[in-house]
Amino acid sequence: MIPVAPDETGFTAELGRRHADLFEAFYQHPFLRGMRAGTLAKEQVLHYVGQDHQYLTAYIRCYGLGLALSPDREWMRYFHDSVAFVLSEEDHAHQALCDFAGTSYADAQVDVLAPSAQAYVNHMMEAGRDSLAVLLAALLPCPWTYLWSAQRFLAEGTLGEDHPFHGWWAFYADPSMGSTLTRLRGLLDELAAQAGAAELERIEKAFVASVHHEVRFWQMAWSLEDWTPVGSDS
Numbered sequence: 001m002i003p004v005a006p007d008e009t010g011f012t013a014e015l016g017r018r019h020a021d022l023f024e025a026f027y028q029h030p031f032l033r034g035m036r037a038g039t040l041a042k043e044q045v046l047h048y049v050g051q052d053h054q055y056l057t058a059y060i061r062c063y064g065l066g067l068a069l070s071p072d073r074e075w076m077r078y079f080h081d082s083v084a085f086v087l088s089e090e091d092h093a094h095q096a097l098c099d100f101a102g103t104s105y106a107d108a109q110v111d112v113l114a115p116s117a118q119a120y121v122n123h124m125m126e127a128g129r130d131s132l133a134v135l136l137a138a139l140l141p142c143p144w145t146y147l148w149s150a151q152r153f154l155a156e157g158t159l160g161e162d163h164p165f166h167g168w169w170a171f172y173a174d175p176s177m178g179s180t181l182t183r184l185r186g187l188l189d190e191l192a193a194q195a196g197a198a199e200l201e202r203i204e205k206a207f208v209a210s211v212h213h214e215v216r217f218w219q220m221a222w223s224l225e226d227w228t229p230v231g232s233d234s
């Protein structure tokens with residue numbers, strides 16, 4: 001199943017089609033499989049929550065970069081609304097995972113980003129020093145991969161109320177999320193229609209790198225990645 005409907009047109013629809021294999025790698029990663037099966041270990045879930053809280057803090061900063069690059073108040077409104085959503089709402093998804101792990105959200109916080117999470121954040125911040133379109137391209141896989149995965153999982157019809165990660169899946173599958181993603185894709189489609197060949201290339205590169213980072217974020221949580229030098233435990 002690819003992340004774009006057959007009748008969808010536009011720049012981001014083409015991006016989704018061209019890189020559907022990466023979306024599939026995201027969906028099939030063992031961490032997300034564990035999220036579907038409800039089989040993840042508590043420490044993996046908590047590692048994810050701690051890292052993701054820091055990641056989303058950086059993501060909000062990137063919206064701030066978008067605000068600075070905004071050509072008008074309509075664009076500012078977009079970033080304003082988006083900051084409010086991540087700042088005030090997305091914690092609910094994390095809370096559902098903390099409930100599963102029997103830990104308070106405060107206790108799940110960490111100060112240090114793991115290498116893969118740090119690399120993702122660095123990539124997004126760097127995109128914010130390019131154009132508004134490149135920044136949006138780096139930010140787009142974050143909502144797109146999660147919403148698409150949640151809708152796909154729900155469509156499979158196996159998410160019961162008693163699923164250990166029900167709250168997390170329900171958060172990302174909520175129909176209101178769809179309009180947020182549509183808005184972001186629409187804005188990037190608009191910018192891409194005005195971009196020259198060199199910028200279009202940078203836009204696609206930023207998008208592809210972020211989907212790769214999304215997959216690596218799962219791997220980071222799955223393997224409990226931290227800064228322990230590789231090989232030091234052997």
Ligand SMILES: Cc1ncc(CN)c(N)n1
Pocket residue numbers: 052055056141142143146214217
């Ligand atoms: C790493 C990551 N990517 C995406 C999402 C969904 N906004 C998230 N919470 N964290």
